[in-house]
Amino acid sequence: MSESLERLLWRRARPGGGGVLAVLYSFPHALGAPGIGWTAWNQANELVRAGVDVHIVAASVAKPVEGAASVRTTLAFRGRRVPHRLLGRDRALRYHDAVAAGLVDRLLSAGSDEDVVHAWPLASVRTLQAARRLGIPGVREVPNTHTAHAYDVVAREYAALGLEPRRGESHTADPRRLATEESEYAAAAGLLVPSEAVAETFLARGFDDDRLLRHRYGCTVTMPPARDSDGPFTAVFLGRGSPRKGLHTALEAWTASKASAEGRFLVYGLLDEDYAAHLAPLLAHPSVEVRGVTSEPMRVLASADVMLLPTVEEGSALVTYEAQVAGCVPLVSVAAGAVIDEGVTGMTHEVGDVDVLAAQLDLLVERPEVLAGMSTAAMARADQLSWAAATQATLAAYGEAARLVRRSTDAAA
Incomplete structure (x- = not known):
């Protein structure tokens, strides 16, 4: 690099500072599509x-990024998305990785000052290796826990419920996928972890803490719909209805709490058929309403007092950011990766701890002033939960990656 990333970041932070940081951003799916694309x-x-x-390399673009330095699509033809399945998922991901790796080499060999390569899972090993050859910090997004950890805990949760994991789903054990991800972990200069819950699963497997680059996610901060303070105490679950998200724990805690006597628990999201059958007695409770998928999550959150997310495994659930902005107090497991002030803007419980979650519901039902204070405190920190604020953490993580590369280069000299 013609100028170190650390120095560029320092100069940009100074009044009147100069220097331009460049990032090759590789995403092997539809950029801007719901889920990780968003x-x-x-x-x-x-x-x-x-x-x-920002030089974008994406499989396709569902929502353009205005002002990007360049955009290259790897699975699009005449502006239309080419489904991964048309080439075969693995082949499509390998092709994306090969194109992105070639662009790292070409852009830099042409004299461009690319300073960071930021890549996503399952299509980044060659891209990250290209960055390493050129002495460029290559960072790999880690949107969930270590994949081996995810496989283990999700499988245990299914087994405890007497259910079979769904074949082919991203959290069902797949040795080939695990091998791919582990090769990407090794190729990256640093791993972008969005929460301490994620970091701990890598530390448990012997990763150097220096390589775990803390950053975080965010949400779109807009004026939420007006909150209705006259209705009954309302809890909401918003997400995929599967054992991984812990809806069974939420239902058990809700029905055991005082909140279920006069309140209501609204369940939004697609429920897996076998899981829904297992939950049928709890879903039949008169205070529980299954609402299906919603296209207005912020309206749903603004209409509720608390959000329940006793997830078993997660990276850093975006709904926990959105809930706080909407003034809906998150009651979540420690695995949710939520950015909250404990007891001030939300509350956490250990995975599967029905008793603690029920007690938290009881507290907020019996002491509405505590609930109101937490809701107000959550909304007051909306700017801290924005994507703009998250970007500052990501830039700092890039700087840490640059220091790791420089330290490695100095050690080898």
């Missing part, structure tokens, strides 16, 4: 808004 779009978009030259 996370990736917000990262790229806010990097551009922060003054970074």
